[in-house]
Amino acid sequence: MNTKPIIHTKHLTKIYKTGVVETVALSDVSFQINKGEFVAIMGPSGSGKSTLMHILGALDLPTSGEYLLDGELVSKLTDEELADIRNRKIGFIFQAYNLLPRTTAMQNVMLPMRYAGVPKEVRQGKAKKFLELVGLGNRLEHTSNQLSGGQQQRVAIARALVMDPAILLADEPTGNIASAQADEIMGLFQKLNDDGHTVVMITHEQDIASHAKRIIHVKDGVIIEDTANHKQNINTLSKK
Amino acid sequence: MDLLELFFESLGTLTLNKTRTGLAVLGIVIGIGSVIALVSLGQATQQSIQSRIESLGSNLLTIQPGSTNQGGVRGAQGGRTTLTYDDAKAIQTSSSITTVSKISPEFSRRTQVTTGGSNTNTQIIGSTPVYLEVHKVTMSAGNFITARDVETMAKVAVLGPQVVTDLFGEGTDPIGKQIRAGGQSLRVIGVTESKGGSGFMNQDDMIFVPLTIAQKQLFGVNYLSSIALEAKSAEVMTNAQNEVGYFLLSRHKLNDPTQADFSIMSQQDILNTATSTTGTFTTLLSGIAAISLLVGGIGIMNIMLVTVTERTREIGLRKALGAKKKIIVTQFLLESIILTFTGGIIGVILGIISSYFISRLTSSPFVISLPSILLAFVVSAGIGIVFGWYPAQKASNLQPIEALRYE
Numbered sequence: 001m002n003t004k005p006i007i008h009t010k011h012l013t014k015i016y017k018t019g020v021v022e023t024v025a026l027s028d029v030s031f032q033i034n035k036g037e038f039v040a041i042m043g044p045s046g047s048g049k050s051t052l053m054h055i056l057g058a059l060d061l062p063t064s065g066e067y068l069l070d071g072e073l074v075s076k077l078t079d080e081e082l083a084d085i086r087n088r089k090i091g092f093i094f095q096a097y098n099l100l101p102r103t104t105a106m107q108n109v110m111l112p113m114r115y116a117g118v119p120k121e122v123r124q125g126k127a128k129k130f131l132e133l134v135g136l137g138n139r140l141e142h143t144s145n146q147l148s149g150g151q152q153q154r155v156a157i158a159r160a161l162v163m164d165p166a167i168l169l170a171d172e173p174t175g176n177i178a179s180a181q182a183d184e185i186m187g188l189f190q191k192l193n194d195d196g197h198t199v200v201m202i203t204h205e206q207d208i209a210s211h212a213k214r215i216i217h218v219k220d221g222v223i224i225e226d227t228a229n230h231k232q233n234i235n236t237l238s239k240k
Numbered sequence: 241m242d243l244l245e246l247f248f249e250s251l252g253t254l255t256l257n258k259t260r261t262g263l264a265v266l267g268i269v270i271g272i273g274s275v276i277a278l279v280s281l282g283q284a285t286q287q288s289i290q291s292r293i294e295s296l297g298s299n300l301l302t303i304q305p306g307s308t309n310q311g312g313v314r315g316a317q318g319g320r321t322t323l324t325y326d327d328a329k330a331i332q333t334s335s336s337i338t339t340v341s342k343i344s345p346e347f348s349r350r351t352q353v354t355t356g357g358s359n360t361n362t363q364i365i366g367s368t369p370v371y372l373e374v375h376k377v378t379m380s381a382g383n384f385i386t387a388r389d390v391e392t393m394a395k396v397a398v399l400g401p402q403v404v405t406d407l408f409g410e411g412t413d414p415i416g417k418q419i420r421a422g423g424q425s426l427r428v429i430g431v432t433e434s435k436g437g438s439g440f441m442n443q444d445d446m447i448f449v450p451l452t453i454a455q456k457q458l459f460g461v462n463y464l465s466s467i468a469l470e471a472k473s474a475e476v477m478t479n480a481q482n483e484v485g486y487f488l489l490s491r492h493k494l495n496d497p498t499q500a501d502f503s504i505m506s507q508q509d510i511l512n513t514a515t516s517t518t519g520t521f522t523t524l525l526s527g528i529a530a531i532s533l534l535v536g537g538i539g540i541m542n543i544m545l546v547t548v549t550e551r552t553r554e555i556g557l558r559k560a561l562g563a564k565k566k567i568i569v570t571q572f573l574l575e576s577i578i579l580t581f582t583g584g585i586i587g588v589i590l591g592i593i594s595s596y597f598i599s600r601l602t603s604s605p606f607v608i609s610l611p612s613i614l615l616a617f618v619v620s621a622g623i624g625i626v627f628g629w630y631p632a633q634k635a636s637n638l639q640p641i642e643a644l645r646y647e
Contacts, residue, residue, distance in 0.1 A: 058638040079565055080564055084562065086560060086562075092560055092561075115567065
């Protein structure tokens with residue numbers, strides 16, 4: 001197994017200030033995630049799991065501590081460099097899909113490539129390829145409001161994949177989706193992980209988390225448990 | 241990502257949200273259009289009034305004989321017979337009068353004029369060639385009275401266009417034809433251009449004859465009904481009034497100005513009153529225009545703030561996908577520029593069209609003021625761009641997650 005760390009956090013702390021009240025969302029969190037892992041971060045609401053996810057996705061900065069993503073010290077980057085990191089290294093999948101409204105699936109998937117300056121012809125080819133990969137080859141020109149929740153989330157996954165990021169981060173990816181479609185989405189994540197993608201996902205549902213190979217439990221801003229999910233590991237081994 | 245592509249994306253975003261875009265454009269159109277129309281209305285009115293007064297001659301002074309005052313009974317102004325052709329000639333040749341450039345001695349009286357079967361009652365003006373310049377009369381056909389006509393007492397007449405219509409019918413060429421007035425037969429030698437005047441001095445309803453003919457042949461008098469003077473410039477009007485006044489007083493052997501047997505009126509007095517009236521009017525309209533510009537500006541400000549703020553989440557998403565701050569700000573700036581320029585151009589066109597219709601409806605001149613167009617455009621476009629840019633700039637400074645969470 002390849003053990004090169006993709007994510008390496010050292011003493012991450014995040015404190016929110018609302019007036020004079022300080023809320024500690026994360027307190028001294030240190031862990032590593034290696035290439036090829038499929039990790040679920042679990043915890044009740046208010047546990048700090050979302051905050052952790054946002055810091056991992058470079059959408060927010062920690063108050064103190066260090067975060068290394070694929071060898072780069074994210075917590076010290078400028079705004080411009082952060083944009084670049086988000087563009088090239090991270091594929092973020094939101095609970096609310098966050099597609100551009102009234103915009104076609106193709107255009108949504110092409111957006112990150114436009115920000116990276118990929119030429120138009122290459123963009124179209126890649127967007128089509130990834131939409132086919134998530135099973136939407138026949139929905140290329142549908143706008144977001146013409147797609148079901150599950151289909152929108154698959155567009156979002158295609159969008160996250162299209163820049164070939166070092167890591168896929170999913171924030172409650174099935175939270176807004178009916179359970180039948182949720183299973184398809186989870187199947188897709190497992191397939192992507194089998195293909196070598198590193199996947200980190202947050203969820204509060206045990207059965208969703210059970211698709212991952214490693215489960216990190218967060219509570220009150222600290223990691224209380226970090227265990228391998230033996231059932232999945234056995235599944236993977238038996239497949240091989 | 242190059243600018244052209246960003247431009248087309250902005251254009252695409254704007255066409256996606258037709259209502260939002262339409263409202264923003266409408267705000268700008270009304271802001272700019274109303275200012276242009278109002279300013280143009282004000283200026284058209286001012287020009288129209290001024291040009292009407294100036295058509296009478298702007299540097300004009302008129303000397304009229306004073307009223308008769310016999311046995312304590314005061315008669316009508318101009319009733320006296322104290323003003324003569326010699327007075328006019330003396331003013332002309334006097335070395336002490338330096339501010340007067342032209343002197344037009346005139347004798348006018350209404351009388352019946354006939355030709356063939358038709359007749360009319362009109363104003364006969366006995367005049368000299370100078371009349372043409374002093375009263376800004378132009379000829380539409382033939383010639384005006386010459387100095388030689390005055391000297392030789394030629395029996396000629398120049399008709400106003402209204403008289404031509406009354407005597408010969410519209411569109412007839414009367415030159416060479418004969419008319420009869422005051423027992424004399426006169427040959428028509430010219431027709432004046434229509435000045436479109438109306439009321440107390442309809443300048444189209446007049447017949448001009450040599451001064452000598454009017455005095456001696458038609459009416460048998462030796463005095464003048466008025467002397468029109470043209471001052472060298474508008475600035476020396478008061479000087480001219482004084483110079484001529486004192487000159488005539490001494491010529492008429494009067495010491496006390498209150499005993500003067502004549503009065504001098506200035507066209508400038510009328511013009512001043514009119515200018516100050518229209519000036520007030522223009523100021524009023526400019527005030528209304530300024531208010532509509534302000535209201536329009538607030539409308540633009542409002543809609544830009546709302547549309548950009550409502551898209552804070554979109555800005556967060558774009559940042560999460562790797563958009564650099566510069567790209568986001570540029571995109572929103574482009575959207576604002578496209579919006580304000582589209583609205584601005586439509587507003588200018590509508591403003592000009594409505595000014596045109598206002599001028600048609602009020603039959604005033606069609607005036608478009610370039611400064612007002614520029615001011616309205618710059619203010620509206622400036623507000624639109626600043627308030628499109630500012631919230632976008634603010635939102636793009638947020639951490640992406642804060643922008644995404646924005647409600």
